Amino acid sequence: MADDLAAFCHAVLRAVGADEATADAATRAMMHGSRLGVDSHGVRLLEHYAGVLEAGRVARAPYVTIVRELGAVATLDAGFGHGALAGYRAMEKAISIASTYGIGAVGIRNMSHFGPAGAYAVEAAKAGLIGFATCNSDSLVRLHDGAALFHGTNPLAWSAPVKGQRPWLLDMATSAVPFNRVLLYRSLGLAMPADTASDEAGAATTDPHATAMLAPLGAAFGFKGAGLAGVAEVFSAVLTGMQLSTELLPMSSQDKTTPRALGGYMMAINPDAFVDRPVFDDTMTRYLANLRSSPARPGTIVMAPGDREWAEWDRREVAGIPIDPDTEAAFARFAEAHGLDPLPIRPAG
C-alpha cells in the first residue's frame, strides 16, 4: 500500500505538470519521510509541492546541470526545480566523485525545499559510503539569547553503512524541535516542552499559541545549536552564494510564483580510501552492538540514530502509512480534480 501511496503522489505531481524526473524524485523523498515515520517531511508535503509547481515558484521541468567542477568538488544548478531532484542528483554526483577521489562534495544552487535531508544522506550509505547532507531554510529559530527569528531549522544529516544492517542515520534539525511540533501541539491543546519555544520577545514559553519562534538545540547551551545552524548556513548558502535564512522567501509565503534560491550541500566519503573495508565494517558493527547493549535508565531503551525510524518503516510496511485529516482532504481534492482513483486511507493517531 506504500506503493499505492507513492503512485498517487507521482500521478498528482505529473498532473500538475511536473516532468517525470521531478515527480520521481519528489515522490521518493516524501516516501522516505512517510516510511520512516517522519510525517512532517512525508506525503503531507504533496499539497504544498503541487501548489508551488502549479503556480510556478518551482520549475516543473527544470534544467539541472553541473556548472562548476574542480577535482573532488562540483556545483549543481537546480534550475529553480524541485529540491528533491537537485538533492538526489547532487548526492549521485558526490558518490560518483568519491569513487574516484575518495571524497566528493557538491554544492547546490537555485534549489527549492528538498524535504528530509536524510533522504539524500542515506543514499551514500546505501552505496557503501558515509553521507552528509544539509540545506538552510527560512527563519524560524532565534539565536541563543536572541529575540528575533534568525536561522531556519537548518537540518544536518549524516549516514554510514553498516554491513548486513540498515544504515546508521542521523537526520536532525538544529532547532530544539521542528516547527511542525508547534502546529501539532496547537491542534492537540498541549504545552510545548521546556526550552523549545519563545514568544515574540524571545522569552521562553510553553504555550504553543504564544510561540513565535523556536529555540536552538541545547537549552541553556543553545549557543551550540545556533552554531550548528550556522554550519548548515555556511555550507548551504555561503559556499554557494545563495540566500541566507533571513533573506529567503518563507516556504509558506502566499507568493507561489517567485523562486526561492535555496542552497544546499551534499558530501560522500568512501571508507575504502581510508582503511580496509573489513576493518571499517568490524568497527562500525562493534560500535553499534556496544551502543545497543549499553545499560538504559529504568523504563527506557537506548537506540542508535535511525533505529527508531527503521523500526517504524517495518511497522508501516504491515500497518500502512497513516494520513492526517488535512492531508486526507487534500488527497480527495486531488483525486477529484485529476480523475485519480481515491486512495484507501489509514487515519493518523
Place this chain on the structure above:
Amino acid sequence: MADDLAAFCHAVLRAVGADEATADAATRAMMHGSRLGVDSHGVRLLEHYAGVLEAGRVARAPYVTIVRELGAVATLDAGFGHGALAGYRAMEKAISIASTYGIGAVGIRNMSHFGPAGAYAVEAAKAGLIGFATCNSDSLVRLHDGAALFHGTNPLAWSAPVKGQRPWLLDMATSAVPFNRVLLYRSLGLAMPADTASDEAGAATTDPHATAMLAPLGAAFGFKGAGLAGVAEVFSAVLTGMQLSTELLPMSSQDKTTPRALGGYMMAINPDAFVDRPVFDDTMTRYLANLRSSPARPGTIVMAPGDREWAEWDRREVAGIPIDPDTEAAFARFAEAHGLDPLPIRPAG
C-alpha cells in the same frame, strides 16, 4: 607575556625529551586554548603532557607519516606521538590536498590527546578554507536514556574564513558541558546546571560530587547530542579502525606507558572550488553582520561562534593569561626540576 608562557611550556616539553616538532605543536595547541580562554584545553595540560611523554605513553620523537593516499583523501599514522603534532600535520595535508582537489580529508591513526579541536579547524580558515576537525575520547558521557558511560566528550569543530576579520570558529563538545566543569563545580561547591549531569544510575543530578557521567547535548532532546557524538566516533574511530570511546584507556589512567591509539579526522574545503571568492566573502560577511545585529533578549547580547573567544584573546593580550593554582604549583615544580626561570603568574579567578 603569552610568549613567555609559550617558551616555558616548550622548554618543559623539551626537558622531558620531546623532540622539537612535538614541543612546538603541543605548545601551539595549548596556547590556542589559553589565549582563547578555553582553559580546560590550555596550558593546564602541560603537566599531563609532560607526564605521559616522560613515562612513554606518548612517543617523544614519533615517526609521523602518510600511510595511505587516494585522490583527495589521506591517512596519517601519528606513531603514538603527541596528538597536536598529528593534528597540525593532518590539517596541513588536508589544506594542501584541498588546494588541488577543492576538498581534502585526512584520517589520523595511533594518535594521543590533541587538546582543542578548534586549534586545527582554525588553521584551514587562516589559509582561506573551511575547516573541520574531530576526534573521539574516553567514555565520560551517557547515551540519551543511557545509564552508563559511553561516548567521550567527542568534540566537533568547524571554522570558516571571514574577509578582514578573524575566523568564524565553532568548537564544541557533544556533551552538554565539558567534564572539566564538574571538577570546577566540585572545587567551588556549586550545583551543576540542570540536564548536564547524571549519577551512577544515569539519573539526573545537580550535585557535582554525585556526578558520575555527563549528559549528551540537548537536554530532553539528548538523542541529538548523542548522535553528534556518534558523528565524531564514526569519523575518528570507525573510518580509521582505531579504538572506540568505550575501548580507550582513559586519559587520566595511572598507566602512563601504554599508548592509547586514538583516531582523528581533519578536513579542509576550498570555497574557490564552489563559488567566486568575492561572492563567498560577501555572503559570509553579510551573514555575520546580520547575526551580530539580530535583536537580543534584555540584558544579553548575541554572538557568533568564536566571538566570545576572540574577545578573550584580546583581553588576555593585555591582562595576561590566568593560571589556576594547581597549574601554578606544577609550573613551579617544573622550573625547579629543569632549572628554568620561574614564570610571573597571573592568578585565575
